[in-house]
């Protein structure tokens with residue numbers, strides 16, 4: 039009996055051919071033909087004003103934080119139930135992460151607890167679309183508009199998901215995607231910054247290109263390029279963009295394949311949920327998700343540990359996350375929790391993720407389903 043991994047990086051078969059093309063073109067640094075193709079694909083497919091591939095989802099978040107003009111003394115509201123990068127990007131600018139509670143149904147930031155956390159130092163809200171299921175964006179955008187705050191969407195898990203028909207990442211001021219090997223579409227390490235305002239395009243290009251106006255130079259808008267602003271190096275190699283390009287061309291096939299697994303799990307476990315034996319993910323009416331993840335919630339931490347061990351003994355890898363950031367060593371040092379932790383800790387203690395990846399065979403999927411059903415039998 040072979041082990042069923044929790045994740046296998048997506049691979050559609052044409053990646054090597056495109057990487058070879060990038061190599062043959064003698065253009066393997068950033069912003070070559072494949073980077074441009076990927077940027078244009080994201081803009082067109084999702085209706086973004088601009089898109090720039092980055093070296094990771096983390097650096098896309100860093101760029102968004104810097105472009106928001108965050109600085110020391112500012113505060114940013116975000117959920118505590120998220121990956122470290124959501125908070126490190128804020129800390130990088132000297133601003134303080136202010137963690138608030140999540141909703142138990144979607145595990146997303148509780149939009150109804152945001153306003154109580156706003157102070158005169160608050161500059162931005164980070165909406166993390168957990169499991170590729172959208173936050174309640176109309177409410178969040180309304181709060182942001184009324185208080186003059188920026189909204190950064192951490193859509194690392196939300197590529198191809200929508201909220202009321204709009205692609206995640208294109209609703210706030212900035213959207214951040216990840217193309218890490220654990221995400222739906224991958225280039226190994228990589229990401230993209232989605233820009234939704236025309237006036238952010240040039241500052242973003244400069245920030246990403248070591249603070250130079252090289253993009254303007256390449257467009258023939260200036261006759262030499264120079265250091266004009268603070269910047270860093272956030273461009274991925276065109277070899278990596280070539281790898282991603284193969285997958286973007288198959289984006290619908292990958293999405294449908296993952297959704298088929300997600301739906302099969304959900305259907306098989308619905309009777310258990312009806313009996314109150316476990317809790318399944320909630321997808322609000324206005325959200326279309328991308329099957330980034332299939333999680334179940336057990337009764338408590340003890341049962342979750344037992345469940346994970348039971349699956350492991352049957353060759354099935356199931357993993358949990360996250361240690362809520364406000365109780366992590368760095369979270370305590372750099373940030374603070376505002377309000378009451380009603381759901382963040384208790385719900386994260388119960389959650390575990392089942393194997394979910396492009397190409398998970400029907401046979402292996404069946405084995406996972408049988409194991410889960412037998413655990414509760």
Ligand SMILES: *Cc1c(COP(=O)(O)O)cnc(C)c1O
Pocket residue numbers: 094095096097120121123124166192194195215216217218227228229
């Ligand atoms: C994966 C992930 C990130 C970081 O993306 P990388 O590409 O690994 O840097 C940030 N936020 C969330 C919610 C993620 O899931």
